[in-house]
Amino acid sequence: MFEEQLKALNGQLTTIEERRSAIDTELTGDGKVDLKAIEEELRGLDDQEAEIRGKIELIEKRAKAKLVAAGKVPVTTVETGDEHREQTIEIEERAKSLKEGRAIATTGLVIPTHSSGTINETFNQVSSIVDLVKITPLIGGDSYEQAYVKSYPEGDYANEGADYSNGDTQFGYALMNKTKITNYTEVNEEVEKLPSADYVSKIENGVETALKAKLAKQIMVGTGSTGQVVGIFSDQATAIEASKDIEIAAITNTTLDDIIYSYGGTENVEGQAWLILNKLDLKAFATLRSSDGKKVHDIKHYGNVGTIDGIPFVLNSACKPVSAPGTSGGEYCMAYGHIQNYELVTFSDTEVRKSTDYKFKSGQIAFKGNRMCGGNVVAWNGFIRVKKQA
Numbered sequence: 001m002f003e004e005q006l007k008a009l010n011g012q013l014t015t016i017e018e019r020r021s022a023i024d025t026e027l028t029g030d031g032k033v034d035l036k037a038i039e040e041e042l043r044g045l046d047d048q049e050a051e052i053r054g055k056i057e058l059i060e061k062r063a064k065a066k067l068v069a070a071g072k073v074p075v076t077t078v079e080t081g082d083e084h085r086e087q088t089i090e091i092e093e094r095a096k097s098l099k100e101g102r103a104i105a106t107t108g109l110v111i112p113t114h115s116s117g118t119i120n121e122t123f124n125q126v127s128s129i130v131d132l133v134k135i136t137p138l139i140g141g142d143s144y145e146q147a148y149v150k151s152y153p154e155g156d157y158a159n160e161g162a163d164y165s166n167g168d169t170q171f172g173y174a175l176m177n178k179t180k181i182t183n184y185t186e187v188n189e190e191v192e193k194l195p196s197a198d199y200v201s202k203i204e205n206g207v208e209t210a211l212k213a214k215l216a217k218q219i220m221v222g223t224g225s226t227g228q229v230v231g232i233f234s235d236q237a238t239a240i241e242a243s244k245d246i247e248i249a250a251i252t253n254t255t256l257d258d259i260i261y262s263y264g265g266t267e268n269v270e271g272q273a274w275l276i277l278n279k280l281d282l283k284a285f286a287t288l289r290s291s292d293g294k295k296v297h298d299i300k301h302y303g304n305v306g307t308i309d310g311i312p313f314v315l316n317s318a319c320k321p322v323s324a325p326g327t328s329g330g331e332y333c334m335a336y337g338h339i340q341n342y343e344l345v346t347f348s349d350t351e352v353r354k355s356t357d358y359k360f361k362s363g364q365i366a367f368k369g370n371r372m373c374g375g376n377v378v379a380w381n382g383f384i385r386v387k388k389q390a
Contacts, residue, residue: 127216127316128304134340176374183210189363207369217318229375233332247389251284280321329390341382348372
Protein backbone atom coordinates (compact mmCIF):
# COMPACT_ATOMS: atom_id res chain seq x y z
CA MET A 1 0.00 0.00 0.00
CA PHE A 2 2.80 2.42 0.98
CA GLU A 3 4.69 1.66 -2.23
CA GLU A 4 1.66 2.48 -4.39
CA GLN A 5 1.07 5.79 -2.58
CA LEU A 6 4.73 6.80 -2.90
CA LYS A 7 4.74 5.88 -6.57
CA ALA A 8 1.67 8.03 -7.23
CA LEU A 9 3.09 11.01 -5.31
CA ASN A 10 6.47 10.76 -7.06
CA GLY A 11 4.58 10.72 -10.34
CA GLN A 12 2.91 13.99 -9.37
CA LEU A 13 6.34 15.49 -8.59
CA THR A 14 7.53 14.44 -12.06
CA THR A 15 4.50 16.14 -13.63
CA ILE A 16 5.28 19.36 -11.71
CA GLU A 17 8.90 19.30 -12.94
CA GLU A 18 7.73 18.74 -16.49
CA ARG A 19 5.40 21.72 -16.25
CA ARG A 20 8.22 23.90 -14.90
CA SER A 21 10.38 22.87 -17.85
CA ALA A 22 7.55 23.77 -20.22
CA ILE A 23 7.25 27.20 -18.58
CA ASP A 24 10.99 27.76 -19.02
CA THR A 25 10.57 26.98 -22.70
CA GLU A 26 7.69 29.46 -22.99
CA LEU A 27 9.73 32.19 -21.32
CA THR A 28 12.71 31.70 -23.63
CA GLY A 29 10.56 31.54 -26.76
CA ASP A 30 9.59 34.36 -29.09
CA GLY A 31 5.88 34.30 -28.32
CA LYS A 32 4.08 36.68 -25.97
CA VAL A 33 3.55 35.41 -22.40
CA ASP A 34 1.39 36.55 -19.49
CA LEU A 35 4.03 37.02 -16.81
CA LYS A 36 1.50 37.56 -14.04
CA ALA A 37 -0.30 34.32 -14.87
CA ILE A 38 3.02 32.45 -15.04
CA GLU A 39 4.09 33.82 -11.65
CA GLU A 40 0.81 32.70 -10.10
CA GLU A 41 1.13 29.26 -11.71
CA LEU A 42 4.72 28.85 -10.44
CA ARG A 43 3.63 29.80 -6.93
CA GLY A 44 0.87 27.22 -7.19
CA LEU A 45 3.37 24.58 -8.34
CA ASP A 46 5.62 25.41 -5.38
CA ASP A 47 2.70 24.99 -2.98
CA GLN A 48 1.72 21.67 -4.59
CA GLU A 49 5.29 20.39 -4.37
CA ALA A 50 5.56 21.33 -0.68
CA GLU A 51 2.27 19.57 0.06
CA ILE A 52 3.31 16.42 -1.85
CA ARG A 53 6.72 16.25 -0.15
CA GLY A 54 4.99 16.58 3.23
CA LYS A 55 2.77 13.63 2.35
CA ILE A 56 5.80 11.58 1.23
CA GLU A 57 7.59 12.30 4.50
CA LEU A 58 4.53 11.25 6.50
CA ILE A 59 4.12 7.99 4.51
CA GLU A 60 7.81 7.15 4.96
CA LYS A 61 7.50 7.67 8.73
CA ARG A 62 4.45 5.41 8.87
CA ALA A 63 6.22 2.77 6.79
CA LYS A 64 9.23 2.84 9.07
CA ALA A 65 7.02 2.58 12.16
CA LYS A 66 5.35 -0.47 10.65
CA LEU A 67 8.75 -2.11 10.01
CA VAL A 68 9.83 -1.37 13.59
CA ALA A 69 6.66 -2.98 14.91
CA ALA A 70 7.34 -6.03 12.74
CA GLY A 71 10.89 -6.33 14.15
CA LYS A 72 12.66 -5.57 10.89
CA VAL A 73 14.30 -2.27 11.83
CA PRO A 74 16.67 -1.69 14.77
CA VAL A 75 15.76 1.06 17.17
CA THR A 76 17.35 3.89 18.25
CA THR A 77 19.32 6.87 19.11
CA VAL A 78 19.70 8.27 22.63
CA GLU A 79 21.32 11.66 23.23
CA THR A 80 22.92 12.54 26.57
CA GLY A 81 24.48 16.03 26.76
CA ASP A 82 27.17 16.29 24.11
CA GLU A 83 27.65 12.54 23.92
CA HIS A 84 25.78 10.50 21.35
CA ARG A 85 25.56 6.76 21.82
CA GLU A 86 23.46 4.37 19.83
CA GLN A 87 21.70 1.49 21.51
CA THR A 88 20.68 -1.07 18.89
CA ILE A 89 18.05 -3.58 19.95
CA GLU A 90 17.25 -6.23 17.42
CA ILE A 91 13.58 -6.99 17.90
CA GLU A 92 13.89 -10.22 16.00
CA GLU A 93 16.62 -11.43 18.41
CA ARG A 94 14.43 -10.62 21.41
CA ALA A 95 11.53 -12.52 19.90
CA LYS A 96 13.83 -15.47 19.17
CA SER A 97 15.11 -15.52 22.76
CA LEU A 98 11.59 -15.59 24.13
CA LYS A 99 10.59 -18.36 21.71
CA GLU A 100 13.53 -20.50 22.88
CA GLY A 101 12.65 -19.97 26.52
CA ARG A 102 15.55 -17.70 27.40
CA ALA A 103 15.04 -14.72 29.70
CA ILE A 104 15.37 -11.17 28.44
CA ALA A 105 15.71 -7.90 30.36
CA THR A 106 12.99 -5.25 30.10
CA THR A 107 12.39 -1.87 31.67
CA GLY A 108 9.21 -3.08 33.38
CA LEU A 109 5.55 -2.32 32.87
CA VAL A 110 5.81 1.36 33.80
CA ILE A 111 6.47 3.54 30.75
CA PRO A 112 8.71 6.50 31.69
CA THR A 113 7.48 10.05 31.05
CA HIS A 114 9.84 12.45 29.33
CA SER A 115 9.65 16.24 29.16
CA SER A 116 10.79 18.35 26.26
CA GLY A 117 13.79 20.57 26.89
CA THR A 118 12.14 23.49 25.13
CA ILE A 119 9.11 25.71 25.79
CA ASN A 120 7.05 26.91 22.84
CA GLU A 121 6.33 30.63 22.74
CA THR A 122 2.87 32.17 22.49
CA PHE A 123 1.78 35.08 20.30
CA ASN A 124 3.25 38.53 20.81
CA GLN A 125 1.44 40.48 23.52
CA VAL A 126 3.38 43.76 23.46
CA SER A 127 2.77 46.59 20.98
CA SER A 128 5.98 47.75 19.31
CA ILE A 129 5.00 51.34 20.07
CA VAL A 130 6.87 51.03 23.37
CA ASP A 131 10.12 50.75 21.38
CA LEU A 132 9.23 53.35 18.70
CA VAL A 133 8.46 56.39 20.85
CA LYS A 134 11.21 58.74 22.02
CA ILE A 135 12.94 57.31 25.11
CA THR A 136 14.91 59.57 27.43
CA PRO A 137 16.86 57.93 30.29
CA LEU A 138 16.81 60.04 33.46
CA ILE A 139 17.83 57.49 36.08
CA GLY A 140 17.13 58.70 39.61
CA GLY A 141 14.89 61.57 38.52
CA ASP A 142 11.42 62.34 39.83
CA SER A 143 9.85 64.49 37.13
CA TYR A 144 10.74 65.98 33.77
CA GLU A 145 9.45 68.92 31.75
CA GLN A 146 9.81 69.23 27.98
CA ALA A 147 9.26 72.56 26.23
CA TYR A 148 7.79 72.79 22.73
CA VAL A 149 6.88 75.54 20.25
CA LYS A 150 3.16 76.12 19.76
CA SER A 151 3.44 78.74 17.00
CA TYR A 152 5.67 81.32 15.42
CA PRO A 153 4.49 84.90 14.80
CA GLU A 154 3.91 86.43 11.39
CA GLY A 155 5.44 89.80 10.59
CA ASP A 156 3.47 92.76 9.27
CA TYR A 157 4.03 96.08 7.50
CA ALA A 158 4.91 99.20 9.45
CA ASN A 159 4.94 102.80 8.34
CA GLU A 160 8.21 104.65 8.42
CA GLY A 161 8.88 105.88 11.93
CA ALA A 162 6.01 103.83 13.35
CA ASP A 163 6.25 101.03 15.93
CA TYR A 164 7.11 97.57 14.77
CA SER A 165 4.32 95.03 14.55
CA ASN A 166 3.99 92.82 17.60
CA GLY A 167 4.42 89.04 17.48
CA ASP A 168 5.66 86.51 19.99
CA THR A 169 6.70 82.89 19.65
CA GLN A 170 4.31 80.78 21.69
CA PHE A 171 5.65 77.95 23.86
CA GLY A 172 4.12 75.10 25.81
CA TYR A 173 5.41 72.56 28.34
CA ALA A 174 4.74 68.86 28.76
CA LEU A 175 5.19 67.53 32.29
CA MET A 176 6.14 63.91 32.97
CA ASN A 177 5.87 62.75 36.59
CA LYS A 178 7.29 59.50 37.91
CA THR A 179 4.95 56.49 37.84
CA LYS A 180 5.60 52.90 38.94
CA ILE A 181 4.52 49.86 36.89
CA THR A 182 4.85 46.50 38.63
CA ASN A 183 4.25 42.78 38.23
CA TYR A 184 4.44 39.92 40.75
CA THR A 185 4.14 36.14 40.41
CA GLU A 186 4.78 33.00 42.46
CA VAL A 187 5.67 29.45 41.41
CA ASN A 188 6.35 26.18 43.20
CA GLU A 189 10.02 25.34 43.73
CA GLU A 190 9.47 22.13 41.74
CA VAL A 191 9.17 24.27 38.60
CA GLU A 192 12.79 25.28 39.03
CA LYS A 193 14.14 21.89 40.12
CA LEU A 194 12.38 19.17 38.18
CA PRO A 195 11.76 19.94 34.48
CA SER A 196 14.54 20.02 31.97
CA ALA A 197 12.94 23.04 30.28
CA ASP A 198 14.00 26.45 31.57
CA TYR A 199 10.70 27.57 33.06
CA VAL A 200 12.30 30.05 35.43
CA SER A 201 13.87 32.16 32.68
CA LYS A 202 10.49 32.24 30.93
CA ILE A 203 8.83 33.40 34.16
CA GLU A 204 11.44 36.13 34.61
CA ASN A 205 10.94 37.17 31.00
CA GLY A 206 7.18 37.11 31.57
CA VAL A 207 7.49 39.62 34.41
CA GLU A 208 9.41 42.03 32.17
CA THR A 209 6.97 41.45 29.30
CA ALA A 210 4.07 42.28 31.62
CA LEU A 211 5.63 45.66 32.40
CA LYS A 212 6.18 46.47 28.72
CA ALA A 213 2.67 45.32 27.75
CA LYS A 214 1.09 47.63 30.34
CA LEU A 215 3.27 50.57 29.33
CA ALA A 216 2.57 50.04 25.61
CA LYS A 217 -1.16 50.41 26.27
CA GLN A 218 -0.73 53.32 28.68
CA ILE A 219 1.06 55.30 25.97
CA MET A 220 -2.38 55.43 24.36
CA VAL A 221 -4.88 55.41 27.25
CA GLY A 222 -2.99 56.52 30.36
CA THR A 223 -5.24 59.05 32.10
CA GLY A 224 -2.47 61.26 33.47
CA SER A 225 -3.95 61.05 36.96
CA THR A 226 -1.70 60.37 39.94
CA GLY A 227 0.41 57.29 39.27
CA GLN A 228 -0.33 57.10 35.54
CA VAL A 229 1.47 58.35 32.45
CA VAL A 230 -0.32 60.79 30.13
CA GLY A 231 -1.60 58.87 27.12
CA ILE A 232 -2.20 60.23 23.64
CA PHE A 233 -5.98 59.83 24.12
CA SER A 234 -5.94 61.57 27.53
CA ASP A 235 -7.50 64.96 28.21
CA GLN A 236 -4.30 65.67 30.16
CA ALA A 237 -2.28 65.58 26.92
CA THR A 238 -2.37 69.39 26.82
CA ALA A 239 -0.16 69.52 23.72
CA ILE A 240 -3.11 68.26 21.67
CA GLU A 241 -6.07 70.51 20.88
CA ALA A 242 -9.26 68.51 21.26
CA SER A 243 -10.82 70.65 18.55
CA LYS A 244 -8.45 69.02 16.05
CA ASP A 245 -9.92 65.55 16.71
CA ILE A 246 -11.75 64.04 13.75
CA GLU A 247 -14.72 61.68 13.83
CA ILE A 248 -15.54 58.84 11.45
CA ALA A 249 -18.51 56.49 11.42
CA ALA A 250 -16.78 53.69 9.50
CA ILE A 251 -13.62 52.95 7.55
CA THR A 252 -14.18 53.83 3.90
CA ASN A 253 -12.14 54.38 0.73
CA THR A 254 -11.36 57.96 1.84
CA THR A 255 -10.63 57.40 5.54
CA LEU A 256 -6.84 57.22 5.21
CA ASP A 257 -6.72 60.40 3.10
CA ASP A 258 -9.01 62.21 5.57
CA ILE A 259 -6.59 61.39 8.39
CA ILE A 260 -3.37 62.20 6.53
CA TYR A 261 -4.52 65.60 5.24
CA SER A 262 -6.00 66.63 8.59
CA TYR A 263 -2.65 66.31 10.36
CA GLY A 264 -0.07 69.05 10.70
CA GLY A 265 0.01 72.71 9.78
CA THR A 266 -1.45 74.50 6.79
CA GLU A 267 1.84 74.71 4.89
CA ASN A 268 2.97 71.06 4.85
CA VAL A 269 1.71 67.55 4.27
CA GLU A 270 3.68 65.73 6.93
CA GLY A 271 5.72 62.72 5.89
CA GLN A 272 6.96 59.78 7.96
CA ALA A 273 4.04 59.99 10.37
CA TRP A 274 2.67 56.77 11.88
CA LEU A 275 -0.88 55.48 12.10
CA ILE A 276 -1.66 53.76 15.41
CA LEU A 277 -4.70 51.49 15.25
CA ASN A 278 -6.38 48.27 16.31
CA LYS A 279 -5.84 45.04 14.35
CA LEU A 280 -9.56 44.88 13.48
CA ASP A 281 -9.36 48.29 11.82
CA LEU A 282 -6.28 47.18 9.87
CA LYS A 283 -8.41 44.30 8.63
CA ALA A 284 -11.12 46.79 7.64
CA PHE A 285 -8.59 48.75 5.56
CA ALA A 286 -7.34 45.49 4.02
CA THR A 287 -10.81 44.32 2.99
CA LEU A 288 -11.84 47.53 1.23
CA ARG A 289 -12.53 46.91 -2.45
CA SER A 290 -13.11 49.25 -5.39
CA SER A 291 -16.07 48.88 -7.73
CA ASP A 292 -14.08 46.51 -9.96
CA GLY A 293 -13.19 44.24 -7.02
CA LYS A 294 -9.57 45.35 -6.57
CA LYS A 295 -8.04 46.12 -3.18
CA VAL A 296 -8.16 49.82 -2.35
CA HIS A 297 -4.98 49.76 -0.25
CA ASP A 298 -1.61 48.08 -0.64
CA ILE A 299 -0.91 46.73 2.84
CA LYS A 300 2.34 45.14 3.95
CA HIS A 301 2.64 43.84 7.49
CA TYR A 302 5.56 42.51 9.47
CA GLY A 303 3.99 41.32 12.69
CA ASN A 304 3.13 44.37 14.79
CA VAL A 305 4.13 47.00 12.21
CA GLY A 306 3.83 47.57 8.48
CA THR A 307 2.65 50.04 5.87
CA ILE A 308 -0.65 51.06 4.25
CA ASP A 309 0.12 52.59 0.84
CA GLY A 310 3.58 53.38 2.19
CA ILE A 311 2.23 54.98 5.40
CA PRO A 312 3.80 53.20 8.41
CA PHE A 313 1.46 51.78 11.04
CA VAL A 314 1.80 50.09 14.43
CA LEU A 315 -0.88 47.98 16.08
CA ASN A 316 -2.03 48.68 19.62
CA SER A 317 -4.92 46.81 21.22
CA ALA A 318 -5.64 49.75 23.54
CA CYS A 319 -7.17 51.52 20.52
CA LYS A 320 -10.88 50.81 20.20
CA PRO A 321 -11.78 49.51 16.72
CA VAL A 322 -13.98 51.80 14.65
CA SER A 323 -15.11 48.74 12.71
CA ALA A 324 -16.47 46.92 15.79
CA PRO A 325 -20.21 47.39 16.46
CA GLY A 326 -19.53 47.45 20.21
CA THR A 327 -17.39 50.60 20.04
CA SER A 328 -19.42 53.52 21.32
CA GLY A 329 -19.59 56.93 19.70
CA GLY A 330 -17.01 59.35 21.05
CA GLU A 331 -14.42 56.69 21.90
CA TYR A 332 -10.89 57.21 20.61
CA CYS A 333 -9.87 54.65 17.99
CA MET A 334 -6.76 55.81 16.12
CA ALA A 335 -3.97 58.34 16.26
CA TYR A 336 -1.74 59.66 13.50
CA GLY A 337 1.48 61.61 13.90
CA HIS A 338 5.25 61.53 14.18
CA ILE A 339 5.77 58.64 16.57
CA GLN A 340 8.54 60.38 18.53
CA ASN A 341 6.22 63.23 19.40
CA TYR A 342 5.47 60.99 22.37
CA GLU A 343 8.31 60.92 24.89
CA LEU A 344 8.86 58.20 27.48
CA VAL A 345 11.20 59.12 30.33
CA THR A 346 12.74 56.23 32.25
CA PHE A 347 13.48 57.20 35.86
CA SER A 348 14.84 53.70 36.59
CA ASP A 349 15.96 50.61 34.74
CA THR A 350 13.54 47.71 34.53
CA GLU A 351 14.25 45.59 37.60
CA VAL A 352 13.29 41.92 38.01
CA ARG A 353 14.04 40.14 41.29
CA LYS A 354 13.66 36.58 42.56
CA SER A 355 13.18 35.61 46.19
CA THR A 356 12.78 32.31 48.06
CA ASP A 357 12.26 33.96 51.47
CA TYR A 358 8.55 34.70 51.23
CA LYS A 359 6.48 31.55 51.84
CA PHE A 360 9.72 29.66 52.52
CA LYS A 361 7.81 26.98 54.43
CA SER A 362 5.58 26.13 51.46
CA GLY A 363 8.44 26.18 48.96
CA GLN A 364 7.24 29.12 46.87
CA ILE A 365 9.54 31.19 44.66
CA ALA A 366 8.49 34.80 44.14
CA PHE A 367 9.34 37.03 41.20
CA LYS A 368 8.67 40.74 41.04
CA GLY A 369 9.47 43.46 38.57
CA ASN A 370 9.08 47.21 38.44
CA ARG A 371 9.87 50.17 36.25
CA MET A 372 9.74 53.89 37.07
CA CYS A 373 8.78 56.05 34.12
CA GLY A 374 6.78 59.00 32.88
CA GLY A 375 5.31 59.87 29.52
CA ASN A 376 3.50 62.60 27.60
CA VAL A 377 2.95 64.12 24.16
CA VAL A 378 5.79 66.62 23.70
CA ALA A 379 4.94 68.44 20.44
CA TRP A 380 2.10 70.85 19.73
CA ASN A 381 -0.69 68.85 18.09
CA GLY A 382 1.89 66.08 17.76
CA PHE A 383 -0.90 63.62 16.94
CA ILE A 384 -4.32 63.87 15.40
CA ARG A 385 -6.82 61.62 17.15
CA VAL A 386 -9.66 59.75 15.50
CA LYS A 387 -12.94 59.15 17.31
CA LYS A 388 -15.87 56.99 16.37
CA GLN A 389 -18.73 59.20 15.28
CA ALA A 390 -21.79 59.00 17.47
